[in-house]
Amino acid sequence: MRLTSQVRYAVLAVFDMAYHDIGTPRQARTISSRQGIPPRYLEQIFQRLVRGGILRSKRGPGGGYSLARPPARLSIGDIVMATEGSFEGLLGGGDSRLRRTTSAQATSRGNEEVWSAVVGRVTDTLEALTIEDLLRVAEKLGLEREAAGNMYFI
């Protein structure tokens, strides 16, 4: 299993949005610099997240991005689906070596069933883990938070 950088960046961006300051105009660019995500790439990811129902966007002056659901209702699985479209690529569907093995040796429907149990378990785990859970982890770790009026831009 390999999580793409797109999924990683999408999860970190959504987490960042929910973790840092509230009520002051925070810039999307701040997330870009803090998380080390190239701005153009972040924009693309945000657009996918909007299409996937994870974020809402408002255009024009005073516009921006917000979570479409509370953090407790946003799972990492939702973010994978919004950015990748499916779990296939993460779980071997795109692995040609695995495909060859599967088609040559089997015949073996058993293998597919066993593998689908793995896919099912990983999918369940990603769907059960929410942004709220990540906020708890960050709190517990004492991750420093951007303070009100202390925004930085590069």
Place this chain on the structure above:
Amino acid sequence: MGQPSVTVRIPPPLRKYTGGKEEVPGSGNTVLALIADIETRHTGLRERLLDEEGRLRKFVNVFVNDEDCRFLKALDTELKGGETISIVPAIAGGCIALRREHGGVA
């Protein structure tokens, strides 16, 4: 009799007002009344949520269960009791790359 009781989920940046609690109880007929109620026990929260004119700050979203109250009746959204209210930050900016290249501040 009493006002409808709800559960309010507090985002990490505002937990300093709730003694670190993720969740606090509150009551009120509307979102606005609820904010006034929690302010009585957690002084300072109201100012972080509402601007000088008493409107919901631009980069604050309040969800009633899973719905953003801006898509309902905003602060006048009625509460029946039993709902989970979540306070969630939002961010400014769109076309990040473009603005950055032009050196502008959104």
